[in-house]
Amino acid sequence: MPCAKRLSLEPLAAAVAAERSAGHTVVLANGGFDLIHVGHVRYLQGAKALGDVLVVALNSDASLRGLKGAGRALIDEEGRARIIAALACVDYVTLFSAPTVTGVLRALTPDVHCKGADYTPDSIPEREVVLGYGGRLAIAGGAKVRSTSQVIRRIKELYG
Secondary structure (H helix, E strand, O other): OOOOOEOOHHHHHHHHHHHHHOOOOEEEEEEOOOOOOHHHHHHHHHHHOOOOEEEEEEEOHHHHHHHHOOOOOOOOHHHHHHHHHHOOOOOEEEEEOOOOOHHHHHHHOOOEEEEOOOOOOOOOOOHHHHHHOOOEEEEOOOOOOOOHHHHHHHHHHHHO
């Protein structure tokens, strides 16, 4: 069964344009979201609080493997997209395959580009792109208290 919140980039750009025409503030958050944990939920809820519409750009399996190494993603991109789309704070989900979310930002030009607390506004890799089109940078989710890598290490400790 298709997920109504999951859109490829072209239809998503049209949906974002319609949202903006309706006066809505569009926020984009991105990540791999492999093994969802409380830190992810806090990040996405915090991102949603910065605007009216939350778009989540999700790293594809290949992109996540390139960033995190062999053996990742633990949950395939289809499963991760469905889980993220099921969260009430998320309005749209799209996949991207590049190492950074720059292409998605250029296509959608969200009002706010949000990252988690492992970044600062100065360390956001896409900073210049966002500022270049007039967008705003934000950090959400509070202090980083969990990571998927930590969860994986703990599982290995407990279960080998």
